[in-house]
Amino acid sequence: MQQIFDGHNDLLLRLWRGQQAGRDPLKEFARANGTAHIDLQKAGAGGLAGGFCAIYVPSGDVSFGRPDARGHYMTPAAAPIPQAGALEVTIAQMDVLQRLAQADLLTICTSVAAIQSAMAEGRFAAIAHIEGAEALDADLSGLQTLYAAGLRSIGPVWSRNNIFGHGVPFAYPSSPDAGPGLTEAGKSLVRACNELGIMVDLSHITEQGFWDVARISDAPLVATHSNAHAITPVARNLTDKQLAAIKDTGGVVGLNFAVAFLREDGQERSDTGIATMIRHIDHMVEQVGIEGVALGSDFDGAMIPAEIGSAAGLPKLVEGLRLAGYSAEDMDKICFGNWLRVLRTTWRKA
Structure with a gap:
């Protein structure tokens, strides 16, 4: 079976929410869960060897994608989140990840060698990733502690603004050039990540923020879960110019399985087919090259094609690639x- 290492999932958010409701996150991950995209059984059935496990502080005021008569929508930006509350949730989700590792249900990986070892042993290889840096102060206090706890990837913003920069809205049709870019604190964060060897994820940032990172960073440009704007003109997707910049730096873009970012009409419909996913991969390979395209499913965080269904359905995408x-x-x-x-290039201390 084809092994898959995935660029983005919201497993920790789902498990943390379950814990808030009184469920045991260890049991939720270890046993078959009918509503989950990822559990150990589904991962094993689909060849999912691991991935970037996002720590995300949810916004309660977002109502995504309510289209008008033309099928167009513009979701207002979520309100900023206070640092103290964000830090509490971030630590709680990091604690869930640590508990899973201590229970021998997965391995937290901070080197490529560790990922390869886990994959070879059939252990789920997890990278700790923060999606939106609200847990940090402008002086970046807390970053070193989170790094010591295993953090190796961070998106400065989610699709809301914070002290580090501006996020793209959920909007169709819309350019990703939807607001300002990085603040001075955001530029400092990128430099600090470069120094530590933390990957910077550009999937939710405005186009101006993307170019700010491109000017500052000396690491490859990476968008863990984004698609081709030329096919689906939602603000969250990447223009061909952005894809060219990713290619020029030896970076990577991961295909997002979220149907609203795959369909030409930008709508949330689960009857979106695998052929649509392959079309985005084909376009991104044309723009970035075969060395720069990967998968970034957004499992447990988005509506995905029913034909895939969960991690157990990944072989269907693999077969689609073979047939293509x-x-x-x-x-x-x-x-x-x-x-x-x-x-291997970005984690310089690994």
Whole structure:
């Protein structure tokens, strides 16, 4: 079975929410869960060897994608989140990840060698990723502590503004050039991540923020879960110019399975087919090259194609790639190799 290392999931958010409701996150991950995209059974059935596990502080005021008569929508930006509350939730979700590791249900990986070892042993390989840096102060206090706890990837913003920069709204049709970019604190955060060897994720940032990072960072540009704006003109997707910049730096873009970012009409419909997913991969391969395209499912965080359903359905996407003419070597690159390559470059201390 084809092994897959995935660029983005919201497993920790789901498990933390379950814990808030009185459920045991260890049991929720270890046993089959009918509503989850990822549990150990589904991961094993689908070849999901691991991925970037996002720590995300939810916004309670977002109502995504209510289209007008033309099918267009503009979701107002979520309100900023106070640092203290964000830190509390971030620590709580990091604690869930640590508990899973202590229970021997997964391995928290801080080096490519650790990922490869876990994959070889059939252990779920998890990267701790923060999606939106609200837990940090402007002086970046807390970053070193989170790094010591295993943090190796961070998106400065989610689709809301914070002290580090501006996020893109959920909007269709819309350019990703939807507001200002990084603040001075955001520029300092990017430099600090470069120094530590923390990957900077550009999936939720405005286009101006993308170019700010491109000017500052000396690491490859990475968007863990974004698609092609040329096919689906939602603000969350990347223009061909952005994809070219990712190619120029030896970076990677991970295909987002969220149907609203896949469909040409930008709508949330689960009957979106695998052929649509392949169309985005084809376009991104044309723009970035086979070395720069990977998978970033957004499992447990988005409506995904019903044909995939969960991590157990990943072999259907692999078969779609094979039928589309991708070789075994190509599929190894898309399914895991390109993530390992870019992490080997970015995690300099690993």
